[in-house]
Amino acid sequence: MRYPPEFIDRVQEANNLSDIISQYTQMKQSGNGHMGRCPFPDHAEKTPSFSVSETKQVYHCFGCKKSGNIFSFLRDYNGMSFPEAVEYLAERAGVPLPEIQNEHQTEKHIEQNEHYKKQQDAKKLMLKVNKMAAIFFAETLKQASNDHPIKTYIQKRNLKLETIEEFQIGYAPIEWEGLANHLHKQNISMALAEEAKLIRARKEGHGHFDLFRDRLMFPILSPMQEVLAFGGRIHDQGEPKYLNSPETLVFNKGRVLYGLAHTAKYIRSDDVVIIVEGYMDLVSLFQAGLRNVAATMGTALTAEHAKLIKRLTTNVIVLFDSDEAGQRAAERSLPLLLAAGLYPKGLILKEAKDPDEYVTKFGLPSLSEKIKNSPELFNMVLQMWMTDYKGEASQKVKLIDLVRPIFDAISDTRLKSLYTQELSHRMNVGLGWIHSALAGASPAKDYSHTKLALSDENAQIITAPMSLKPLFLLSGAPQAEVMLMQLSLKSRANFELYMSQQILSQISHIGMKNLFEKAEQVYRQDASKFDRLTSLLIDYVDHPELLFSNSAIGSMGATGSDTEKENKMIADCCKRIQQTFLKGQAKKMALGISKNDTEKLKEIEDLQRNRISLSKKNGGI
Ligand SMILES: [Zn+2]
Secondary structure, eight states: OOOOHHHHHHHHHHSOHHHHHHTTSOEEEETTEEEEOOOSTTOOOSSOOEEEETTTTEEEETTTOOEEEHHHHHHHHHOOOHHHHHHHHHHHHTOOOOOOOOSSOOHHHHHHHHHHHHHHHHHHHHHHHHHHHHHHHHHHHHHSOTTSHHHHHHHHTTOOHHHHHHTTOEEEOSSSSHHHHHHHHTTOOHHHHHHTTSEEEOSSSSOEEESSOSEEEEEEEOTTOOEEEEEEEESSSOSOSEEEOOOBTTBOGGGOOBTHHHHHHHHHHHTOEEEESOHHHHHHHHHHTOOSEEEOTTSOOOHHHHHHHHHHOSEEEEEEOSSHHHHHHHHHHHHHHHHTTOEEEEEEOTTSSSHHHHHHHHOHHHHHHHHHTOOBHHHHHHHHHTTTOOOOHHHHHHHHHHHHHHHHHOOOHHHHHHHHHHHHHHHTOOHHHHHHHHHSOOOOOOOHHHHHHHHTTGGGTTTOGGGSOOSBOOTTOOHHHHHHHHHHHHOHHHHHHHHHHOOGGGOOOHHHHHHHHHHHHHHHHOGGGHHHHHHHHHTTBSOGGGGSOSOSTTTTSOOGGGHHHHHHHHHHHHHHHHHHHHHHHHHHHHHTOOTTOHHHHHHHHHHHHHHHHHHHHTTOO
């Protein structure tokens, strides 16, 4: 669902950033906003340096320099996508979701709208039933006697009570109709519970039976803590070891990573995610203290998973089983993760059957060390493929056919070049041969579907910039341009002063220039929305902290005494920008000059005179 900008505006206005942040850290009134201790886990601070501006609805941490708006906070802290954040905030403030937008309301569109509304209602009902089931499973576990086999299992796996509560883990009883009867008593329609894939109708006779029986139950939560589905793990011998809810209106396992509702903030803070296979792996690693983890729930990684990861970090370490299935999973994941623009590493734990067992046997520090030293997934897969490699011609050709789809998936040319060198080195053939062999025609595997699945992301660029790669890259921007932006965003008067300088065409850094242009464009459209400007620009840049001045005083809104100082600083920045621009122009001209080009010479002289007079005025920068 794509939401119209006016609706997004309305949702944003109906919510208050400091209310949201107050759920995670205590905020105190301070000047024009609130201050509190930074809620992000990598910045464990004792004195508050995390500030929220009430008027601008943005946050900035003076300690760790994290900055953002309400949408980026929900992404970085809870792992929500842009549409999820919009829906969450709309629900929270009681703003009804908009109708599907169409210029001409034909009968078909009205029908579409009705269908959409019905579906939204059905989703809500299903989430409610799932929640009831989760509470039922949790209660059943709590009430089980201490000598119950499930309690013995929990003890054996060393699951602590606080972990069970945090992840809302429960137990599906052994009876055939435990949940069915419970829901029936609560007046839940059996058809709805059936649609939620919690129960099934008996083929013969009347009644329904439970889908999950005698299993440890892991609710699969959305970033908004809604119960989307369940994973059930067997606690005794038997098959299947893991059982997931089948696909429903609210659940598609290829699109959900287990644990993100709890771990997104750690992944974002550590800037790396560790991918494991099962719920139990994730929960036990989390309990042991490794928290930047997400689990695929026993399935192979998908392009949708890669998208979820990309929202939080580009660094991925995938833990694979040491068996053949693990090897196949590694092969499959590699092109997929690369196509998403991620930097994948891989790790096989040979000494244990899963990460949980590894930690029990060797301790967390040993696992952390292994994770730290894990190889590039490309190298790992290459090594698998080259186990019997003796450099025979037929082996070389086969290997090239295997790696071609991987190279096709890489969009980063620098990475491609490094991998080519690695391949040339390992195969013991020249770079030239690799290049021509990779370019040559052959029956390459078709990975276009992964690219296709990722490219629909681009279509959302207009409505959801925050879910994408930033549009304006600010690295390497000159100090004067960064400072001018910070000063201009401080107050409306400052912004007016910046506009009056008409300096845009002389901004040298391309990302910075685009950013100033965007700011001007938005401001011209509606100057009364100046307070919203910073929050809006945050979605467009790769380094939002550059929009904030790092002196705590007045950085979230100028006070009267600062005005004069700031006016002078703005003028200084503009002068420096102008000087750099003129210097560049002079250089360009000098390069393109010919002997008799007196006219150009004269232009350069003029330019230089201009520069001298500027630096005099400026006190000689
Ligand atoms: Zn911080």
